[in-house]
Amino acid sequence: MPGSSRTGGLLATAVAGAAGDEGAVARSVIECRDLSKTFVVLDGQSIWRVIFGGDSVKGFPALRNVTVQVRQGEFLGVLGRNGAGKSTLLRTLGGVYAPTSGTVRVAGLVSAIYELGMAGNELLTGHDFASRWLSLHGTGGRQINRLLSEIAEFAELGAYFDNPIYTYSAGMKARLFFSVATSLPGQIYLIDEVLSVGDEHFQTKCWRRLRERLAAGASGILATHDWTAVLKLCREACVLERGRIVDRGSSPAVVQRYLGLPQPRGDSAAFSPHLPSVYCALTEEDTTLSIPIDVKVTSPIWFACSVESFRQGIGWSHLLQVEPRPVASTPGLYDIQVAIPTLPLSPGEYSLNLFLSERGPEGTFVSVDVRSWAYGNDVALAVAGEPRESVTILPLRWRGRRSLS
């Protein structure tokens, strides 16, 4: 793929870096610094200036000073509207476009899905397209046959796999292309706007495959305007706007700002400024979380909270939840004590989500202040202790028993 010298040089630096950091931080596999990409604007005159090498030609800056880093095992979400430069960023990182200025380093083989358009002849059969793609990506001989049967199985094209691509529906093409482009395991994936293709069934499969690849150590970038995909797959995200990175941080926070969601203002009640940003607890110990709030009105204020965790490729899941209950109804400072006997969480970092609300006119709850990953301002719950088999520790026991029949 993109020049062995690129890859080779990078591996060397990455190894040196890892040795220096004692391997504490996962090495970065995709990195670009101050990356700019300018497309020349060609008209009747400038074309000849380009061909015969005259003075410089006017350009359109598609990327301006973009700096991005992705560590091994992580997916970075790149959000942005049409024309923001997402595809240009991916193609430049993938080595299809040469950067105008700045540096790009990618350590490892790149599998890229820049567009669902087939890079090839529609007269080819799905089988031939796949084998061509594989051999263009440097796969040879026996491995091709094994991968081809995997692709055929994953794409679920059945007998159509041996029919020309022009007989395929759009969904079938997408399935073929996704299957082929993700067939090589354990690499770097540059994915542009494709997780929204196919039917529900195939989307589920796509997600499962990405999860498997992630679990096997793959890394990558997901460029999309589908923020739900970013929330599911990426711990971190950034927003591109007219070629510039205008926002970056944890995915939920970035998405929240990207969507411009209104944030509760905390007029009638709010979490106190003394609310810690991290709570610490021990696995299977009785735990009490003390949450300071400031109530400003004379009306019932309801409190709810949840403990959630993020897993790459799966998204957020609720682990513990407390339904809304009234905690105060007169102005003043309060401490809400959330007691969790024998904390059933294995060691790790969790997201503590806290909600203060009022009862609306129709009996609904109206948030007055929120600390949540969905707003990018959640509180961390750090749990220490001996590692356990599962995330939540429940008083369950199981054993296998031969059935009688």
Added chain:
Amino acid sequence: MQILGFDRADARRLVNFLKMGLRDRFLGSTLGLVWAIANPLLMMGIFTFVFAFVFRSRLPGAETSLSFVIWLISGYGPWLAISDSLATSTGAVTGNSGLVKNLAFKTELLPIAGSLMGLVPLAVSTCYLVALLVLSGTRPSLSWLAILPVLVLQFVFITGIGLCLAAVNVFVRDTAMVLPNVLMILLFSSPIFYPLSEFPKAVQGVLQFHPFHVIAEGYRQPLLYRAWPAPWSLAYLAVLSALALFGGLVFFRKLKGYFDARI
């Protein structure tokens, strides 16, 4: 190890592109690859029929018209390869925009593979020619191998020109439209269809340096007259080829940074 900026992986990819090009050209036709051989063969057959039986053309001083056909095809075969190479390599980048946009690789490989596609008609015409020679009673000779250096130089030369044309064609798509006409003019302006001696004396001096004439003679001398091509002509061709390839690569590599504005 790198040669002219290409490494082993590029060589492997070049072979891939060659296979791809061959397949794609005849994709969808029932006979497929058979056409790669049938097309030039039919062309040679028509020429043989027309010039040997219809026009009964003769070379000055020759007894049979078959010898004219042999003379004609020994020059026209390489020409067919040249025009095939040039046409394929000119459209190689624009015609593979899907690859150029979605795969990180050295785009130079596309016109190079395109130019090498000319090997197929050349092989077919050479086999046809050898068959004709044997039929007309000529014994095969070792000197026939002298066409090999000419063949190599021809493809180096054409690859260089093809690289330039392919790069220009990205920006000025008219290149591919104009090319067949230019090729036609070149064909009739060079002593391929008529012997050099039929041209006016004044033009002959210039025409003998016509690269396509030099290439055609490089095939004719060994195959027809069992003679090595003139050393000066080989040297001349070698210099031209080196210049063309080097210039073509430099030109292409300079322009390919701008391809993304057009593809």
